Amino acid sequence: MKATEATNRNFGRAARLLGIDATAERQLVTPYREIKVEITLTRDDGTLATYTGFRVQHDNARGPMKGGIRYHPEVDPDEVNALASLMSWKTAVVNLPYGGAKGGINCDPRQLSLGEQQRLTRQFTQRIQDCIGPQMDIPAPDMGTNAQTMAWIVDEYSKFHGWSPGVVTGKPVELGGSLGREAATGRGVLMAAQCLFEDAGSAVANHTFAVQGFGNVGSWAARLIAQAGGKVIAVSDIDSAVQNEHGLDCEALAAWMQQNRTLKGFPGGEQLAPESLLAVECDVLVPAALGGVIDKRVAAELRAKYIIEGANHPSDPDADEVLAKKGVVIVPDIYANAGGVTVSYFEWVQNIQMYHWDEARVNEELHRVMRRAWSDLRTTARTYACDLRTAAFALAIARVMRATGLRGN
Numbered sequence: 001m002k003a004t005e006a007t008n009r010n011f012g013r014a015a016r017l018l019g020i021d022a023t024a025e026r027q028l029v030t031p032y033r034e035i036k037v038e039i040t041l042t043r044d045d046g047t048l049a050t051y052t053g054f055r056v057q058h059d060n061a062r063g064p065m066k067g068g069i070r071y072h073p074e075v076d077p078d079e080v081n082a083l084a085s086l087m088s089w090k091t092a093v094v095n096l097p098y099g100g101a102k103g104g105i106n107c108d109p110r111q112l113s114l115g116e117q118q119r120l121t122r123q124f125t126q127r128i129q130d131c132i133g134p135q136m137d138i139p140a141p142d143m144g145t146n147a148q149t150m151a152w153i154v155d156e157y158s159k160f161h162g163w164s165p166g167v168v169t170g171k172p173v174e175l176g177g178s179l180g181r182e183a184a185t186g187r188g189v190l191m192a193a194q195c196l197f198e199d200a201g202s203a204v205a206n207h208t209f210a211v212q213g214f215g216n217v218g219s220w221a222a223r224l225i226a227q228a229g230g231k232v233i234a235v236s237d238i239d240s241a242v243q244n245e246h247g248l249d250c251e252a253l254a255a256w257m258q259q260n261r262t263l264k265g266f267p268g269g270e271q272l273a274p275e276s277l278l279a280v281e282c283d284v285l286v287p288a289a290l291g292g293v294i295d296k297r298v299a300a301e302l303r304a305k306y307i308i309e310g311a312n313h314p315s316d317p318d319a320d321e322v323l324a325k326k327g328v329v330i331v332p333d334i335y336a337n338a339g340g341v342t343v344s345y346f347e348w349v350q351n352i353q354m355y356h357w358d359e360a361r362v363n364e365e366l367h368r369v370m371r372r373a374w375s376d377l378r379t380t381a382r383t384y385a386c387d388l389r390t391a392a393f394a395l396a397i398a399r400v401m402r403a404t405g406l407r408g409n
């Protein structure tokens with residue numbers, strides 16, 4: 001299923017609960033602006049390669065637009081559109097003063113040298129610099145990009161606009177990045193799990209977890225879940241997976257990954273086919289890689305009781321129906337992975353104030369935001385007697401509509 005179709009179906013279900021008319025629905029679903037640029041890169045060997053860069057700005061009723069930039073061969077306008085829309089709903093669920101955007105380049109960063117990545121990023125920034133900015137649209141890292149990518153964007157953007165660390169978040173700390181940002185999305189996943197299980201009178205420590213993807217989100221989620229006493233029994237990356245029913249040593253895994261850049265050969269567990277990860281028998285599945293990985297066929301084989309969505313839109317609405325029939329509880333992406341954008345917001349606040357918070361303050365404030373949002377989400381789910389995904393969309397749409405109405409035409 002196309003990513004926009006999936007997102008719009010989720011949106012539509014919540015819109016019907018709220019009684020939104022067709023015109024307002026169309027207005028809320030349609031992006032504010034879609035940017036598409038050509039980027040020609042001179043490779044290290046002197047040959048030329050062309051790529052397409054995208055930035056979709058979805059909604060700015062509640063503040064400047066915010067969303068990551070992804071480098072991945074499968075980046076396409078449909079998915080960027082869906083991800084931009086999800087950002088509007090995500091920032092609204094956790095009540096940050098932002099709208100939503102998303103961008104990307106259809107390249108494989110693993111095939112590019114550091115120098116090539118830098119030249120590509122600088123050209124992309126030149127093409128979009130008049131459409132982004134600290135009060136307009138603030139990019140951040142996503143799949144295939146990182147703090148270094150953000151540093152290049154700050155440098156290139158600042159050539160046009162003067163020193164502007166607040167143009168992106170997820171920067172290196174030396175350039176105005178926030179302490180705690182790197183681990184923030186994974187930490188938010190842990191906090192979502194804590195909220196979920198505390199409500200049920202239980203704890204993370206009483207549960208087993210399988211994590212798909214061992215990049216920024218997956219590795220931090222796994223490490224922090226393990227530190228909280230949860231048993232991480234399986235993890236995967238793009239070409240390998242490893243399991244250990246007694247619990248994996250996630251610190252050793254992260255160190256292995258740092259050195260080898262693959263989970264292959266990790267001695268602390270048995271190797272597993274990466275595609276089997278989603279069907280591992282566990283209490284909680286944390287998808288933290290690509291979107292669209294759980295369709296109705298995968299859903300039928302899935303054996304987890306809970307899904308906490310570290311990735312964006314890992315499950316489509318057909319799969320959600322199968323999972324609901326099986327009694328699987330889904331903590332949706334627009335809440336569960338909002339820890340990253342929340343600490344991005346703290347970074348932006350620190351940049352505006354030219355003041356640094358210590359890491360304890362960052363984590364404490366993140367905790368407060370995730371808990372308050374969980375409470376709002378649970379109340380909405382009870383009010384409408386609906387699942388958590390529909391509740392998250394309903395909560396977000398109501399907030400965006402209210403801001404849109406207050407601003408007037």
Ligand code: NAD
Binds near residue numbers: 185290337
């Ligand atoms: P990343 O590039 O750091 O890591 C991605 C991981 O997924 C890697 O381990 C990679 O090997 C794995 N992977 C890629 N293709 C795969 C496949 N086909 N099967 C299994 N594993 C595969 O990316 P990230 O920043 O960790 O982002 C992961 C997901 O989380 C994305 O959906 C992203 O949109 C979402 N997300 C990220 C953040 C953030 O702060 N980084 C915030 C919110 C949501």
